[in-house]
Amino acid sequence: MTEVVIAGIGQTPVGEHWETGLRDLAFAAIQNAIKDASGLKPQALFAGNMLAPNLSRQAHLGVLLADYAGLNNIEAVTVEAAGASGGAALRQGYLAVASGMVDVALVVGVEKFTDQVGAGVDEALATASDSDFEAVHGMTPTAQAALLMKRYMHENNVPADGFANFALTAHANGAANKNAMFRKAIKAETYAKAEMVSDPLNIFDMAPNADGAAALVLTRRDLLPSEFNHPLVKIAGSAASSDTLALHDRKDILYFDTAQISAGKAMKQAGVVLDQVNFFEYHDAFSIYAALSLEAVGFAIKGKGWKLAQDGSIGLKGRIPCATMGGMKARGFPGGAAGVYQAVEAVTQLRGQAEANQIAGAKIGLVQSLGGPASTAVSHILQRLD
Template sequence: MGVSIVGVGMVPVREHWSKGLAELAAEAGALALRDADIGKVDALYIGNAYGATFNQQTQLGSLLAAALGLPGVEAYTSEAGDASGGVALRTGYLAAASGAAQSVLVLGVEKATDIVGPARWSARNVSLDAEIESINGATLTAMAGLLMRRYMYEFGLELSQFEGFSINAHRNGSQNEFAMYRNRLRSGAFIKAPMIADPVSLFDSAPDGDGAAAVVLVNSELAADLVPRPISIRGSAVATESLMLQDRADPLALAAVAKSTAQCLDQAGLTPAELDALELHDAFTILTALSLEAIGVSDRGRGWEWARAEGAGIAPNGELPLSTFGGLKSRGNPGGATGIYQAVEAVRQLNGQAGENQVPDARHILIQSIGGLGATVATHILSVPPV
């Protein structure tokens, strides 16, 4: 059974110091239910990565079902690090596709900015290998630094050759009122940014933010009666590979990106060339470059080439639009909510509601949510209804 999105909602990604986790979540969930014009759903699936360590809060299913006025509903969290939003969408998709639920609310939420600095790095480290990575001083950003330096070494690249990914993200994010950092990046600023774990700098990596986003899913037969233009989920897949870089036969090949993308494209009956835009997990520019290679739109060692000319080829009017509302880099990365922001943004694109960031004639958009450096990868393809 096909599954469609019939309602979306999100709050701006910010430092929401005056709002609690449940408040943020309830706001986004209520917006999505109102957008779908339905009062209740059969199931509520939460994407949340760090509630346990950022907020000392688990059992978000029960907490948020009550906050949303959905007493008794089936509700629980799906967790896969920063892919939590993507795997929650997968959970909702499976429930609706199987017929187990007629209607599903998938809600991503993260409240990250109540803790700062080294304490937040420690709290985030629960998604690494505790016994081998974290205990040796690793952070996800440090592991990204290891991956990026090896890539630059193998293919003879300079730091400046990655700047276009961040410039494009901020150019698009500057026109998105939901984005956390709406500043533009000038060419040349990227290589001067303070290092976090070199070569990964402040302008290379996505900022954590507080946010919540939600989508309402129903089976596609039902969808046609609810809204004039339901967006269909044409592909849905999750794949995993080793949590640690050290266990991978080839750390520069994101095997789970390749696998989940191939499954998704196969299910949708599409080729990479038929995708009109990609919302990739651009937490670090190296993840974008390697994802483009694993997806199959670049040869090995050449994914970075899409960053050329300040990312002209990946702008909304370019050959391969990326991060069309700013991506993780400029919109911000609210952990377990990020994968749902991608879904909401794709729906806006497919409905022609993207304003200055509109991709012309967008019909098929791939969204991808990554935990770790490709350890868990959730990929979905969203499409306009057939004419």
């Protein structure tokens, strides 16, 4: 397999872009990524998107974005894996370059939640669950997370404020991220007084749906232009795994098998062990997902993931910094673009360009995207090359 490096990154601020369309958001991120890659021309485009056919009434998105960006006659496809769509698109771009079939791949994630409001958004999100056995009964992603969190708290004797530091950590990190939707730290008392959404899930236990686009340019090291002057970051490992779509079909709903399997395979490919990982960009669409991901990957034993937030281990100066630019909770959750944002933020860390959020001496980052309650998990190990 050919070594794959990330030559360019680009992103738009995450938020409510009422006046900007899906294609324009993506175009802005694409332009920035290609410029950052010193003008490399992509031969293939992989678009990560979750909800455009439902919310934006737009299918065939990969071709639309290639056309709008002036990338005529290239291969262009859309990749969908619910909330892991961006991570899955990155994996497809990686495989294309690693196989030698494509010299330069463009990965772009984009989502436009504000193309609809109200019940239509919940209905669209529910399509990521089993429509015949879950969605038909009114099950939504928020309700799924609440069920998992309730059971987790019961089985592990977690206090009411046990998940608070996931939100506090994310918002503290997001405060210094100019592209984050929420750039204000919160206090423990703010979390304690927060509105309940679906017991025991309060509004600070879930990431806000948002609009945004992010992009990456992937290539081989020998194809980098002479003017390329960024610290070099490679994709050292890439893996994906799937589980049952319906929660009731799982042996243990409180263990994310896919997170464990995909992270393990990615680390094995990269030749690294957990202790060498300097930071973890986990999928914190809900606080309970963050806790379960920490356990599945191996940073905490089963039932104790929440304690890594409580004792400060996931902070920027902690044992395993997580959500270093605010995560989905503070940066915002732009659906199918979320996984690409995670990768862009990880590259920013590894280049040493994260400013106030910089992890000192960061060399290796683990990025993990989940589709639904880990029905899909896509993991990447990104590594700085010195």
